[in-house]
Amino acid sequence: MRSDLILRVVAKLLIPFMLLFALYVQFHGELGPGGGFQAGVIIAAAVIFYGLIFGLPATRKMVPDALVETMVAAGVLIYAGVGVAGLLLGGNYLDYFVLSHDPVHGQERGIFWIEVGVATTVSAVMLKIFYMFAGRGLDPDDS
Template identity: 70%
Template structure:
């Protein structure tokens, strides 16, 4: 598969648009279909596609292991951190309306960061699972 010209050319054409679409789905998620879970899986699928065509090591040089592993935890921490920010600003845990003077803008801000947290964790987990399965197949050196 590594030397299949058609696949490589098509992949090069498609992957930027897949990643761009993932970001569109993430940031346009308030107004159209989309959100953190969808964008995270699409982003993960895009990088996995890249890894399948060009080899896992190429994908790992784009997003190294330590980045992916910290993405796993960073997303959950960001999500939980939004809740704690709500606590510090005088609301209950995961109350968003205290995040701004205007309650509706506070809601939007909370939803944005929460969705960002979901995106980071989901994309990280998809990629980490793929790396793990792909690297397990190699003989130990």
Template identity: 75%
Template sequence: MTRLLVLRIVAKILIPFMLMFALYVQFHGDFGPGGGFQAGVIGAAAIVFYALIFGLPAARRMVPEPVVETMVALGVFLYAGVGLLGVALGGNYLDYFVLAADPVAGQHRGIFWVEAGVAITVSGVMLKIFYMFAGRRRDLEEGR
């Protein structure tokens, strides 16, 4: 493990910036390039990077599988929920104009939550697929 010292230190320095960049891409997507999908992938990539350097069990401790599986469904739920909220407030499905008193503010709010849903699902799915592929041999040996 000692010969991985450089990698471990570089990873520890870089990963906070990667997560920060994911959040930046998420919340700055209204103004610059980016949005939910890119942010979700970058966030998942930071965790994947962590898993590559520190090992899969460490990553699974930090972001446990039940959390990831919940994220997979939660994002779609959030997105569809924003749509239904529009219906409940008297608009059409996925109609953001009714989400706030001011139509433009409503658009802003709708886009924000929809992008959050996309980011949650995308990062959940990416992480889940990575966990599945990377942990398959280990799981097969331990499972039976």
């Protein structure tokens, strides 16, 4: 598909809107349907769409394996870090109320960071799965 001009142009037009929609879902998650999991899947879908159109080597240059693996760990650490921060501030694990001077703001802040951690981990795991399956049968020098 790398030689199909129409697909390449459409992909370059759609991917930024896909990522923008993922941000909308991420930031609107505590107010309505959506959140970290859905945003992470949409982010991964945009990168996978890029990979299907432009090829796996180009995708791995754009989002390298080392970055994907770092994102998996970073998302888990963000999630766990919110819980530890609650403990250090005198609350229970994942008790958001102690994260700010006002319990409502603490709740908003905690949910936001939990959702960021989930989105980071979910998008990275989806990309890692894609890389593993798409890379099967390829010569190691090609990827």
